[in-house]
Amino acid sequence: MENNTAVLGAGFSWGFKSDNVMKCQEQQEQQAGENEKSLNSMVANLVQSQGMDSKGRKRRLDEPTNSQPQMMVPPRKYNVSKRRPHHSSISGQPLPLHRGLELMSKDQVQHILVEVMKNYPVTQQLVQTKLADFNFSIDKCEFLLKEKLQQLHESIPYSRSYDYRSLSDYAFVRMKPHILEFLNCLVDCVLDRIPPRVDNLHESLKILDMATDMVTRLPRFQLASNNYYYDKCLEQLACLWCTVIEHLARDVIMTVNDAPLLRSWIQKLEVYNESCHGILTKPLNQFKSLAVVDAGVTDSDSANGANATRNQWSGSTDNYTVGDNQ
Structure with a gap:
């Protein structure tokens, strides 16, 4: 993060007032003192002049023969300096913008x-x-999705060792906000890693594999209507699989050179399609329609190959569930 921001901090000023402010205050105090002295002098002269006039009139009435006025010596006035309280020039101030962002x-x-x-x-x-x-990596997306998946599992009420395939209606009400947050985040991450956002189709296949595996492992509910969001997300993933396969079909070089790898993706899709009761049938058939890939795919080896490669992202089922805490 760059520190060249429009709002700069005091730095080494440490909250002290600047020299210009201090000089201005000293000049104002000096000017106020001079004004006070001038006012005192004017008042003293006025009082003295009034006193001399009244005494002069009285002399003219009482002693008319005395024509020589007497000189009045004004009393000396001593200025007494007062001790002004000293106020500290250090004051608190909020953090500058760039420093606050660093601490947040x-x-x-x-x-x-x-x-x-x-x-x-x-x-x-x-x-x-x-x-x-x-350009956010698949690892970052996986880390974020696992965090939200953990929050989803932590929202399961009662014992978390309960059968994850037949949760109650009450559990659905408690878990619904976390389910929607996880599924929306999952679709957003997948959409960011498919063409035309990325050119590497292998990367698109990897994140589709990870997302499909996560959704098929989610806890399900006894009532079929409560599983609506899962099925809807799987339908969206099926469309995304078809989109990537269409781009794959246009790349003849990749289709020929990476035929064994593409067959492994078909084997994974067959396992996922079986887990979600045929929702992924369309992308599976579209994948098999590729001539080079279809030549090496058989139903007999699909189960063995898929089970061996399915845990590439997830490891075991426990990686996507919270421990059996009571």
Whole structure:
């Protein structure tokens, strides 16, 4: 993060007032003192002149023969300096912008950024443009999805060692916000890693494999309608598989050179399609329609090959579930 921001901190000034401010205050205090002295002198002269006039009139009435006025010596006035209280010039101040951003957590920065975009919609286009320039790796997407998947499993009520394939309606109500958050995040990550966002089709196949494996392992519910969001997400993933396979069919060199690797993807799709009761049938048939790939695919070796390669991303089932905590 660059520190060249419009709002700069005090740095080594440490909250002290600048020299110009201090000089200005000293000049103001000196000018006030001179004005006070001048006012005192004017008042003293006025009082003395009034006293001399009244005494002169009385002499003219009482002693008319005395024509020589007496000189009045004004009393000396001594200026007494007062001790002014000394105020400290150090004052607290908030952190500069770049320093505050360094100290803020990810959630705090995200909250402020969302508030700014809500209050100033013009900034949304700027932020979206900057995000489009970033290239987030599959590992980052996987880390984020596992965090949200863990939150989903932690929201399961009662015992977490309960059968994950037949949860109750009450569990669905408790888990629904976490389910929607996970599925939306999953689709967003996959959409960011398929053409035309990326040119490497192997990378697109990897993230599709990871996402499909995660969705097929999610806890399901007794009531079929509660599994609606899972099935809807699988339908979206099926469309994404078809999109990537269409791009793959146009790349003849990749289709020929990577035929063994493509056959392994077909074997994985067959296992996923069996787990989700045929939702992935369309992309599976589209994959098999490739002439070079179809030559080496048989139903007999699909189960053995898929089971051996399915855990490339997930390892075991426990990697996507929270421990059996009571």
